[in-house]
Amino acid sequence: MVNELLINLVNSVLGSGKRTARGNQAHSCPYCNHHKPKLEINFSQNKKGYNPWHCWVCDKKGTRISTLFKKVKASTEKFDELYKLIGNEQEYTQNPTDKKILRLPKEIKYFSDITMSDIEGRRALSYLKNRGITKEDIIKYNLGYCTSGRYQNMIIIPSYDEKGHLNYFTGRSFEDKPYIKYRNPETSRNIIPFELFINWNLPLVLCEGPFDAIAIKRNAIPLLGKNLQQNLLMKIVKSTVEKIYIALDSDARKQALKFAEKFMDEGKEVYLVELEGKDPSEMGFNYFTNLIQKTLPLSQYDLMEKKLQLI
Ligand SMILES: [Zn+2]
Incomplete structure (x- = not known):
């Protein structure tokens, strides 16, 4: 599954890339600055939420897009956007300005990426439908869901401040008889x-x-x-x-x-x-x-x- 929002974000930071095979994209490399797009980034999310990348010219490689963002000194806003989309190891992560920011669970999936075979995702979607939540609501509130991790089988409802930065989120189980209905991040309400x-x-x-x-x-x-x-x-x-x-x-x-x-x-x-x-x-x-x-x-x-x- 390729995250189009993530591709757009990376294009806006590293410059537009060229689609290659298997959900990969080739960009110009910020390490060797080769004139051809030789840095290949894998945009199909793997289990750990990593996006491996590799430059075919200078052989520089890594697993996280954030490393590339640091290399080109991307703005705080771009980092916030990145963490919103793919998350990081912890809920809190130090961004380049050393300000603590909250991020969504790294396991979050979005309803726009749902497939016929995603049974859990379809259960999550029908739960929302039963609660009268419309597709417009899902987009407006950037609702997602998790099928693994701390927020397994929960809908994720983010809250954003006036500038659009994540300031809280709530996990709500979409199971019929949940053991735990709500789960919140360990952050101030x-x-x-x-x-x-x-x-x-x-x-x-x-x-x-x-x-x-x-x-x-x-x-x-x-x-x-x-x-x-x-x-x-x-x-x-x-x-x-x-x-x-x-x-x-x-x-x-x-x-x-x-x-x-x-x-x-x-x-x-x-x-x-x-x-x-x-x-x-x-x-x-x-x-x-x-x-x-x-x-x-x-x-x-x-x-x-x-x-x-x-x-
Ligand atoms: Zn390179």
Whole structure:
């Protein structure tokens, strides 16, 4: 399987290459600078996620594209893109500016590369279909899946910051009766989930899981749990967002009221969406949109009343 995104990226860093046999591509060699494209890179991913390369003139060889990127002093952005596409040995890797960056699991596969014989991949795809995730969603959110490694049989849902850099990801099992439903990287959750897709001038929806946010479609931030992390809280408070919809499970009512109070104190208009025991991802976009339109802003009196109900 040849990763076209990876080929495009390498072309943009090393200059356009020429396709040769078996998913290989020939580039000009940054080591000997021979005038003909004599550096051959293997783009068909092998089990270890390596892309072996070899120059037929100077005999320089390696297994990783990152080595070539270092040789030509590729920009941080190019390295980030590379790690997003193929990963590296560890979740964290030092990039040339010595800044720690998060990367997607190295075993990640993309639905665009799926084949008829990829049974696990097809199961992953049907899981997404059953959850109402469309092809457009898959592309928009850059969803992938793993069939091996730490995130085996999980959908990978990346989260990107406003600049498009990966800031978190979630693994969600696509098995019928999973032993572990969710698995997260060992990194801070104190980020702005799905920040790339947020318009801070429009009403915001706070929900629990990434699939909820995808189902809501517009301006939704998953809390990745029931708590509101400090960075997200500050970002919302400081933003010009006026209306905030809180769509959390009824078992998170106490937290929801706490956030509501905080936002109201900051002059925001808060809407508490009554989910009636269903997740937004279960009810779907249309139903949820109707629910949101029916919801009235929370008054100080409502807030007090709802707090009293919890006692
Ligand atoms: Zn060479």
